[in-house]
Amino acid sequence: MNYETTVDLSDTENGMTLDEQAARRKRMWVVLAIVLAGALIAALMFSRGEEEVPFAAEGRETIPAVTVVSPGAGTLEGVINATGTLAARREMPVGVTGEGGRVVSVAVEPGDWVNAGQVLAVIDRSVQSQQANAQAAQIEVAQADANLAQANLDRAMQLVERGFISQADIDRLTATRDAAVARVAVARAQLAERRARNAQLNIVAPAAGLVLTREVEPGQTVSAGSGVLFSIARGGEMELLAQIGEAELAEIGLGATGRVTPVGTDESFACQVWQKSPVINEQTRQGTARCALPYNAALRPGGFASIELASETVVAPRLPESAVLSDDRGNYVYIIDDTNHVVRRPVELGMIRDDGIVIASGLTGDERVVMRAGGFLSEGEEVRPVTEAAD
Template identity: 30%
Template sequence: MSTSESRPADPATSAPEALPPPAPRPRRRWLGVLLALVFVGLLAGGAYWLVQRAKAPATGARPAGVGGPGGGMRGGRPGASSVTVGSALARQGELPVLVEALGTVTPQTTVALQAQVSGTLTDVLFTEGQQVTKGQLLARIDPRQYDQALAQAKAQRARDDAQLSAAQVTLKRYETLWKQDSIARQDVDTQAALVKQLAATVASDRANEAAAQLNVNHTRIVAPITGRIGLRAVDPGNLVAAGSATGIATITQMDPIDVVFAVPQDRVPAVLAAQRAGRLPVTALDRARSQTVGEGVFSTLDNVIDTATGTVRAKARFTNTDGQLFPNQFVNVRLQLGASVGVLVPVTAVRTGPQGDYVYVIDAEDVAHTRAVTRGLATVDQMLIAKGLQAGERVVTEGGDRVKDGAKVQLQGRAPAGGASGAAAAQGRASGARRGASAPSAGASVPADAASGADSRRNGAPGGATSAQAARENAAGGAAGAPPGTASPAVQQPAWLERLPADEREKVMALPPDQRRAYIEQLRARRPAGEGGAARN
C-alpha cells in the first residue's frame, strides 16, 4: 500500500464537494388570492344589499292608507298592487263618415286691372284693399290724344258721307236721263259703282269713329268684377302701356269662394254615391283644427285621377260674407259623407296585440278583462266598435300597458278602499304624538320628586310635605314651559298660581323652570307663615 493511498486527504487542500442547493422560499401567492376573494365577496354583498333595498318598501315615507292599521292591506295583499288607470264608458252613438284633406282656398275670379290704351295715368280713384263693385271707376288715363283721334274720325266720316250723298243724287239723275234715252247705259253703271264705293268708305269711317270712341272709353279704367282690390302697383303720373305685364292692381272675388282639395281614389265611389243621395256638407278648419272658418257645400270632382298622387281634385263652394277665407289660404277640409251608428269608445281604448284588436273591460269589482273587438270607422278621438263590446261597459283608456288580464285596477279620481280610515288612523297617531310631547318637563320631574318624597318619608312627615310641594311646583313649571297655544290636559296649574296677580302670574309663567322655582322660594320667604301655608295649598 503506497503512502499516497494511505495518507488521508487534506480537507484544506482538497476541492470542496458540491453542496445541495438551498431550499427555495415558498412564494406567498395565498395573499393575492385572499385579497381577490375578499373583493369578490364585498361586490356580491353590495349587490345583494342593493337588490334587497330596492325590494323593501320605504317605511319612513309610507303613504297614508298603505299598510298598517286601516291601510290598504287586505288579506295580506298590498293595495299598491292595483294599477291606476283612466277609464271611459262605451256609448251608443253616431260616428260621421268623413273625408279629411288639406285644401287651398281658390277665388272664383281673379282679374288683373291693366290699361287697354297707352298713356299717362292721371288719377287713381280707389283705396288699396277696398271692396269694389262691377263698373266702378278706378283710374283715368290722359284722354286728349284719343279725343283728337275721335274728332278726326268723325270729320272723315262726315266728308265721306257728303260725297256719298252727292253720288247718290247724281245716280238718280243718270237713271232719269237713261230712261229718256239721253245718256248711255255705261254712264249709269259707272255712277252706281261710285255710290257703292262711297258707301263702303262711309262704313269704314263709322268703324274708325267707333274705334276712336272705344279708345276714349278705355282711358277710364273701371272694375270688371265685384271683389276686393289689392295693392296698387302703379302710381299716378307714370306712363302705362296697353298689354303690359304689370297691371295697376288685382281684383279678387271673395264671396262666394271655392276650396280645392284632393280625395283619395279609394274614396271616389263613396263620394259619388253620397253626392247622388243629396248635398254633402263641407267644413273648413284652420291649420290647428281648432276653429271652423267656413261651412260650404261640395261642388264636384275632377274628371281624371292624378297618377302621381293617386288622388282626384275636388272643389267645394263656401259663402264668405265674413271674409275668414282668404285666397291661397291652406285649410283643413272635412267632407261628411254620412254617419254610422254603433258603440263608440275613445281611440286610446283600442289596443293591438298578436291576436288582433282588443280592449280591457273593467267589471263591477274593478277587475280588468281582455276582450277581442272588431274596429270600424275612426276619427281623431273616437272609434266605432263593430263587434265585441256593448254600450255601458267601462273600458281602460289610459295606463293599459301596465294592465294584465284579470288584474285589479284602480280608477282615476276614486279613493282606494280603506284609504279614509288609514288617513284617520295616521292623523290620530300624529295627534297622540303631539299630546305626548306637550308636557315633557312634568313627566321628567315626577321620578325625581317621587324619589325625594320617599327619602322624606324615611326621615319624617315634613319631608313628605316638602316633596309634594316640590312636585306641584315642578308641575306648574312644566305647564309654563310648554309652548304657547299647546294644550296639555295631563298638567293642571296649582291653586296658589291662580291667586297671584295677573301681571305677576304672566311673569312667573314666562320664566324658565329653574328661575321659576327660585322666584317662588323668594315669594315664600317674604310672606308670613300663614300666607305661605295658604300658598302651599
C-alpha cells in the same frame, strides 16, 4: 423577610387597561341595542304586511277588480278635421285690354268694393281723341261725295229720256253713287272702331266684387303685355282649399257643411263643400275639398285656417282612449267573458273624436270592455268586473 407587592393598574388581561376594557364593553352594548331595535322594527313591518295581504277562504289571493263598460252602438255623425288655405272663390285678373298708354289716375284701392263696368284706372287718350275727330271728318267728306254722286245720277236720269245720255253713262254714274255711299259706311265704321278702342283705354271691372290687389300707379306706362294690374274676388266670395286624406275625402259629399276657423281668431264661419279635387297628390296622398264661404273681413286670401267637416253618419260603439290598446299585432281591447276571464279582442278603429274613439269593427257594443288598466292584465286572467255606466 418582608416583600412589598406592587400592583400596576395599567396591567390587565390581554395587555388592555381598565379604561380600554370599559370602552369596549360600552361599544358592545350600543351594537347590541341597535341589533335589537332593528329586529323589533322588522317584526312590526312583517306583521303589518301580513295584515295588508288578505287571503281568500280557500287560501288564494284576492281576485283583482277591473272597471268595465258595455258601450252599446249609437248613431254618430262623422267629423273630419283638416287645414287649408283661404282664397277667393272666383278671382278675376284685370289688365289692359286696349292699346295701353300712360296711366292718368287710379280710382280704387285694395279692399274696395266695385260694380261691374266701374272705372279702375284711366289712361291718357289725347292722341286717340284727335284720331276720332279725324275719323268723324272723313265721314263728312265721304257723305259729300255720296251726295254729289246722287245728284249727278238724278240729272242724268232726266236726260236719258231725251236721248242725250246713253244707258252706259247711267250705269257708270250709278256705280259712282254706290261707291260713294259705301265710303260713307266705311268711314262710319272706322269712327265706331276708334271710339271702341278709346273706351278700352279705361281699365274697368268686369264684374262686381272686392278688389284684392293693385299693381299700377299714376304715371306708369302700360300695355297688353303689362300683366295683371288688379285682381278682384267676384261677389266677394271666398273659399277654403282644405287638404284631406284620400280615404276621408271619399266620405265627404258635395254640399257637406262645416265650420272654418282662421288662424289668429276664435271666430268660426259656416262653409259648404262645392267641389272635390278629382286628383290625389302622389306624395302627400291628399286631395282638395273646396269649401265656399260668404264674404267677411276676417277671411283674408292666402291665410291659414282649420276646418271641421261633417261626413257620413255611422252606427258603431264608442270607447274612451284608455280602453284601446295597441301592440305589434294591431289595435285591441280586453273584454270580460261570461266566466269573468280576460279575452283579447282585435278591433279596427274609426273616427277619433273629442268624446272617444269610434270602433269601426270588432265589437257589437254588448261586450263588457275593460276601460282602464288593460296594460296590467294578461289574457286568460280571472278578474272581478265592476260595471260603469256608458256615456
